[in-house]
Amino acid sequence: MVLSALPGAYFIKRTSYQFLWGSSPHRLNIKKLQASAKQGGFSLPNFQWYYWVMNVKQLRAWLSTAPVKPIWSHIETEVNGGISPWRELFDTSHKTIHPIIANAKTLWCKLHRAGRWDFIKSPSATLWGNKRILIGGTSVDWLQWRKAGILNVSDLFDCGTKCFLSFDKIVELYKLKRNQFWRYVQIHSSLSKWLETPLSCPVGSPVEVLLSRSPLGKGITSKIYRLLQDRSADPLPKVKSYWAQDMALDTSSVEWDSCFQNVNTMYKETGSRFIQLKTIHRWHRTPQQLYKWNLASTDECWRCDGQNASILHILWSCSALRDWWENIMEVIFIKIRSPKSLPSLSQSSFFQNLIP
Numbered sequence: 428m429v430l431s432a433l434p435g436a437y438f439i440k441r442t443s444y445q446f447l448w449g450s451s452p453h454r455l456n457i458k459k460l461q462a463s464a465k466q467g468g469f470s471l472p473n474f475q476w477y478y479w480v481m482n483v484k485q486l487r488a489w490l491s492t493a494p495v496k497p498i499w500s501h502i503e504t505e506v507n508g509g510i511s512p513w514r515e516l517f518d519t520s521h522k523t524i525h526p527i528i529a530n531a532k533t534l535w536c537k538l539h540r541a542g543r544w545d546f547i548k549s550p551s552a553t554l555w556g557n558k559r560i561l562i563g564g565t566s567v568d569w570l571q572w573r574k575a576g577i578l579n580v581s582d583l584f585d586c587g588t589k590c591f592l593s594f595d596k597i598v599e600l601y602k603l604k605r606n607q608f609w610r611y612v613q614i615h616s617s618l619s620k621w622l623e624t625p626l627s628c629p630v631g632s633p634v635e636v637l638l639s640r641s642p643l644g645k646g647i648t649s650k651i652y653r654l655l656q657d658r659s660a661d662p663l664p665k666v667k668s669y670w671a672q673d674m675a676l677d678t679s680s681v682e683w684d685s686c687f688q689n690v691n692t693m694y695k696e697t698g699s700r701f702i703q704l705k706t707i708h709r710w711h712r713t714p715q716q717l718y719k720w721n722l723a724s725t726d727e728c729w730r731c732d733g734q735n736a737s738i739l740h741i742l743w744s745c746s747a748l749r750d751w752w753e754n755i756m757e758v759i760f761i762k763i764r765s766p767k768s769l770p771s772l773s774q775s776s777f778f779q780n781l782i783p
């Protein structure tokens with residue numbers, strides 16, 4: 428396994444921008460290009476995410492439950508002092524010197540940061556030296572507990588019920604001395620503060636859960652990639668607010684989702700789909716915009732000579748378009764057997780479907 432943490436600029440500048448725009452300045456926000464089609468984006472592959480996911484999915488081999496362990500996984504366990512490198516991913520108490528494990532840790536952190544997931548809140552998190560598990564304001568390292576085999580957060584919870592083990596059970600399982608009761612109370616209190624009550628074993632990040640549950644790694648790349656897409660911020664907040672303002676309608680996220688779905692399912696042909704996307708993204712240049720940018724001497728409509736020809740005017744309210752829209756409405760009304768009348772813009776639910 429070769430793991431190296433290549434910088435993000437490499438993927439954006441070398442792969443995406445250069446291919447799309449060559450030496451010209453880029454014309455579209457990379458976040459809009461890379462956003463999924465269901466978010467109104469263009470589904471341009473995010474090569475950096477693919478690179479992280481392809482590397483991170485190899486870390487399954489470090490899991491104790493991995494059905495097949497490649498030969499290199501034993502080498503990495505050996506160089507890590509006989510401890511599974513999987514534990515290192517959750518250990519923030521020190522820096523790892525081994526280049527492969529250190530790079531794996533970096534990629535693990537970057538992937539989780541991109542998905543805004545807390546990977547430390549995990550059953551695999553280390554108990555000792557963990558900056559989130561504080562007793563008396565500092566992280567602790569109890570040798571007796573460590574020697575007894577209590578290393579991870581999951582060691583203190585019941586595998587089945589996910590409940591915190593009783594002191595008697597811990598004494599029985601790990602042969603701990605009974606004089607450790609005060610420390611048991613301290614760790615219980617610290618974990619309760621961190622994991623919140625009622626105290627139960629954390630499930631781990633969605634990526635950790637996927638890796639643990641899919642030991643063979645089938646379809647795991649696309650699953651993690653989709654998780655990252657779902658967690659990414661809305662790529663069109665401004666566009667949506669402009670449409671809401673223009674149409675005096677508060678369009679819900681559900682309506683926007685259905686609008687994007689319509690664009691992607693109603694048209695098989697790329698050209699028609701692109702026209703819809705251009706409308707959503709408001710890329711049609713209007714006399715109003717050209718006048719504002721000092722590229723036209725007037726903001727009058729090209730068809731009806733009306734003033735302030737905004738995008739809404741050129742697509743809907745222009746008097747020159749009235750016959751055209753009325754013909755379309757007639758066909759729709761005949762289909763749905765509704766009385767014929769051209770709705771006003773603010774009342775029109777048709778408009779949201781006709782012009783997304």
Ligand SMILES: [Zn+2]
Binds near residue numbers: 729736741744745746
């Ligand atoms: Zn007009």
